[in-house]
Amino acid sequence: xxxxxxxxxxxxxxxxxxxxxxxxxxxxxxxxxxxxxxxxxxxxxxxxxxxxxxxxxxxxxxxxxxxxxxxxxxxxxxxxxxxxxxxxxxxxxxxxxxxxxxxxxxxxxxxxxxxxxxxxxxxxxxxxxxxxxxxxxxxxxxxxxxxxxxxxxxxxxxxxxxxxxxxxxxxxxxxxxxxxxxxxxxxxxxxxxxxxxxxxxxxxxxxxxxxxxxxxxxxxxxxxxxxxxxxxxxxxxxxxxxxxxxxxxxxxxxxxxxxxxxxxxxxxxxxxxxxxxxxxxxxxxxxxxxxxxxxxxxxxxxxxxxxxxxxxxxxxxxxxxxxxxxxxxxxxxxxxxxxxxxxxxxxxxxxxxxxxxxxxxxxxxxxxxxxxxxxxxxxxxxxxx
Amino acid sequence: xxxxxxxxxxxxxxxxxxxxxxxxxxxxxxxxxxxxxxxxxxxxxxxxxxxxxxxxxxxxxxxxxxxxxxxxxxxxxxxxxxxxxxxxxxxxxxxxxxxxxxxxxxxxxxxxxxxxxxxxxxxxxxxxxxxxxxxxxxxxxxxxxxxxxxxxxxxxxxxxxxxxxxxxxxxxxxxxxxxxxxxxxxxxxxxxxxxxxxxxxxxxxxxxxxxxxxxxxxxxxxxxxxxxxxxxxxxxxxxxxxxxxxxxxxxxxxxxxxxxxxxxxxxxxxxxxxxxxxxxxxxxxxxxxxxxxxxxxxxxxxxxxxxxxxxxxxxxxxxxxxxxxxxxxxxxxxxxxxxxxxxxx
Numbered sequence: 001x002x003x004x005x006x007x008x009x010x011x012x013x014x015x016x017x018x019x020x021x022x023x024x025x026x027x028x029x030x031x032x033x034x035x036x037x038x039x040x041x042x043x044x045x046x047x048x049x050x051x052x053x054x055x056x057x058x059x060x061x062x063x064x065x066x067x068x069x070x071x072x073x074x075x076x077x078x079x080x081x082x083x084x085x086x087x088x089x090x091x092x093x094x095x096x097x098x099x100x101x102x103x104x105x106x107x108x109x110x111x112x113x114x115x116x117x118x119x120x121x122x123x124x125x126x127x128x129x130x131x132x133x134x135x136x137x138x139x140x141x142x143x144x145x146x147x148x149x150x151x152x153x154x155x156x157x158x159x160x161x162x163x164x165x166x167x168x169x170x171x172x173x174x175x176x177x178x179x180x181x182x183x184x185x186x187x188x189x190x191x192x193x194x195x196x197x198x199x200x201x202x203x204x205x206x207x208x209x210x211x212x213x214x215x216x217x218x219x220x221x222x223x224x225x226x227x228x229x230x231x232x233x234x235x236x237x238x239x240x241x242x243x244x245x246x247x248x249x250x251x252x253x254x255x256x257x258x259x260x261x262x263x264x265x266x267x268x269x270x271x272x273x274x275x276x277x278x279x280x281x282x283x284x285x286x287x288x289x290x291x292x293x294x295x296x297x298x299x300x301x302x303x304x305x306x307x308x309x310x311x312x313x314x315x316x317x318x319x320x321x322x323x324x325x326x327x328x329x330x331x332x333x334x335x336x337x338x339x340x341x342x343x344x345x346x347x348x349x350x351x352x353x354x355x356x357x358x359x360x361x362x363x364x365x366x367x368x369x370x371x372x373x374x375x376x377x378x379x380x381x382x383x384x385x
Numbered sequence: 386x387x388x389x390x391x392x393x394x395x396x397x398x399x400x401x402x403x404x405x406x407x408x409x410x411x412x413x414x415x416x417x418x419x420x421x422x423x424x425x426x427x428x429x430x431x432x433x434x435x436x437x438x439x440x441x442x443x444x445x446x447x448x449x450x451x452x453x454x455x456x457x458x459x460x461x462x463x464x465x466x467x468x469x470x471x472x473x474x475x476x477x478x479x480x481x482x483x484x485x486x487x488x489x490x491x492x493x494x495x496x497x498x499x500x501x502x503x504x505x506x507x508x509x510x511x512x513x514x515x516x517x518x519x520x521x522x523x524x525x526x527x528x529x530x531x532x533x534x535x536x537x538x539x540x541x542x543x544x545x546x547x548x549x550x551x552x553x554x555x556x557x558x559x560x561x562x563x564x565x566x567x568x569x570x571x572x573x574x575x576x577x578x579x580x581x582x583x584x585x586x587x588x589x590x591x592x593x594x595x596x597x598x599x600x601x602x603x604x605x606x607x608x609x610x611x612x613x614x615x616x617x618x619x620x621x622x623x624x625x626x627x628x629x630x631x632x633x634x635x636x637x638x639x640x641x642x643x644x645x646x647x648x649x650x651x652x653x654x655x656x657x658x659x660x661x662x663x664x665x666x667x668x669x670x671x672x673x674x675x676x677x678x679x680x681x682x683x684x685x686x687x688x689x690x691x692x693x694x695x696x697x698x699x700x701x702x703x704x705x706x707x708x709x710x711x712x713x714x715x716x717x718x719x720x721x722x723x724x725x726x727x728x729x730x
Contacts, residue, residue: 038709040702040705040706040709041665042695042696042702043695043696044695045695046693046694046695048695049466049694049695049699050466050694053459053462053463053466053699053701056459056701057456057459057460057462057463057701060452060455060456060459061456063452064452064453064456067452076436076439076440076443077440077453079436080436080437080439080440080453080456080457080460081456083429083432083433083436083460084433084456084459084460084463086429086432086433087429087433087460087463087464087467088463090425090426090429091467286417288412288415288417290415313422314422314425315418315419315420315421315422315425316419318417319429321428321429321432321433322416322417322418322425322428323416325416325428325432326415326416326417329414329415329416
């Protein structure tokens, strides 16, 4: 075998060729996602196409949702945004789209600024991921079923966002042990910040020093900064599911049904409206017996939750369009509904001032007043006439 | 009466897509689809296409794309890039409802300028006060299951005076459509070697070279420019509506760099008002400079057919490409299937 010897010039040539080829070899191996901005030609790269499409679609959806916020009457602009969101969120590989994570966190950041604003009357409702809500009145801010979503390694709501939410709340209520409603890390942040954390009996035993356990049998009512919290004995299958009813002392009564799903409970739920005069019912959209739930609570307003739980299989990710159809099919109940998505806000005036919701602002001699049952109030709630 | 007929037509189109199909899903009436994914996707497609159609009607094509229209187009892209939605009833209902509107709108007279209709794929219809010409008009889909129903596509063909074909590919040329023109005594100008001897009124060019064809009965002159898609003959049809305006459609111009040399100088010979290039044409910037049109309306977005999703060119891609060319300062209008735009010099 003849040994190959190369002159220094040839070695230099090989080196130059290698240096010339190397960048191309590397670029062929790496994800080509950065190489489309000059051409927008995706031939041979369908996954990159979908990532780019998501990058275009999510900000547009966000803009539209901000321009057309939740209202009692569906708006066609908003409907398009929601159904497009459904389409994107029903992609099996949604988690490969970085734009999804940006979308969720950006919406939460925008929402936080609104949590900071004072609520002079009624209840301000913030919708978070899954069944998560924040309820704010003039006196108190309560979070319910806050979860980050996603995986521990890659959550939908980042740690700083969770911290900022917890920092703005007085308490966290957890309805049940399911991971789509209860998250220990979130509870830990609330406890770290010295906030009240109320959970069903038996949950997170190892942290009981910082928790308050609540159950219908032992603690049917609690007081939180003047708000009365009622705990009803709900179930998710055989597991406990606290249904919380919050009476914000004349500013509104709000019920959250968590993951309620137990046939034996319907008997008392059927009659619950005789016990509580509920303004807002926060209840999961995907409920085979949604009609029974609404008829039982007879709220003045229903805001559905749990749409697009991304941990579920695609067929079980309840979409906004199915919620809309489902609620429309129950129109005979005459219960108004507001369809909200992640990071949105809806202001609900208290039960005694229903008119405030519809025609509340009036100008008299250039001064803004609130009209309430024929009387005028200042925006701060002081009666002037 | 005409209005009533149109309403009836739209109603019949809408009935193509029942929101609920026969199912053994016990909770279909409650819109719960656990375990019934394909049924869910059909419902979602129905809801989405209806919403998109609503918004496209509310925000028709114009030179500045407003956000709701942009979202409608991007939403349509998302639907058309999800193969689960291919060949579904909601898709057929969507495209046929929109094409039925074109069929109706073709009856409305044009008193000034040109009315440009965008159809499926690279299909366009241009209507002046004296003539209505179609370019690359096809039903899409397959012969067994066309996208656009016969009653609509042949109804549209019936309202046109002539058909010009860019090249033989089935997403541009359809013999049955061409025959329907010929059967009504209307001329079809096709590229060299296509449909030779089929009908005297279907005229393949005898040579692939720049050719001028006068159609005095329509008061137009057709200038055929010898483009290519690779090695395939691809007529670039420049239609001069005398005294009204000139439009050019590039067919599938692509992959032939020799053509770019003569295309650089098209503007010296023709005063192009509206250029309708395929959205993925080679070297779009150079072509635009060569034709120097007053307005651009791209074609060929979202060709479904056999293309994988990476080559179903999306509307948002066209928006991005045109953003890259904004220095040319040529206005463009992004249209989708079943839309029209009135152009005046």
